[in-house]
Amino acid sequence: MHPTRVNNGWVRSRTTPPTLCPLSYEEAAERLLADAYAEHAPFVYRTLAYLGVESGHLEDALQDVFVAAHRRIRDFERDKSMRAWLYGIARKVASQYRRGVRRRGRRMVLVHDADARVDPRPATDARVVAAMTARRLLDELDADKRRAFLLTEVEGMTAPEIARAEGANVNTIYARIRAARLRFRRLLGDSSGKEPEPS
Structure with a gap:
């Protein structure tokens, strides 16, 4: 049961x-x-x-x-x-x-x-660069944006779930996610100018 x-x-x-x-x-x-x-x-x-x-x-x-x-x-x-x-x-x-x-x-x-997360596959240059880029992005984000980004992108939580859990306004959470995604795209050199979709 x-x-x-x-x-x-x-x-x-x-x-x-x-x-x-x-x-x-x-x-x-x-x-x-x-x-x-x-x-x-x-x-x-x-x-x-x-x-x-x-x-x-x-x-x-x-x-x-x-x-x-x-x-x-x-x-x-x-x-x-x-x-x-x-x-x-x-x-x-x-x-x-x-x-x-x-x-x-x-x-x-x-x-x-x-x-802590050992990948059994041999490291490739692309994976090493991607990991360093992701770490650099996370280090550059303030704590609130980093939490919102990780909870959305890695853990799959929705913005309303994060807002309830943190006791924050859902629009504030959406703004944090949007800002983190935009920063991530800029760091990766995405010049599309298109804003990421909210969760």
């Missing part, structure tokens, strides 16, 4: 007709979080890396996100996607890790280490 929402100790199943199965609140919450972990842990891990958590702390931060989600499962709103809700928690956890690093006086990593 794949639960979709918890409501007063009942859970609605995605795989059965719209009937309710009696579960204790704790059982329903455990199942919901187990499904969320199975489906969204890789996304949360990458998000923590995008948000500046050092590679050596990513596993701990991932665990902290799901511990916080377990504590806050009663706050999960049905009209909000699980992915967006977990993103909001990941932002707070990443912020705590960044503060801890600043207190220890270490430099933050803004983008996931290149070594």
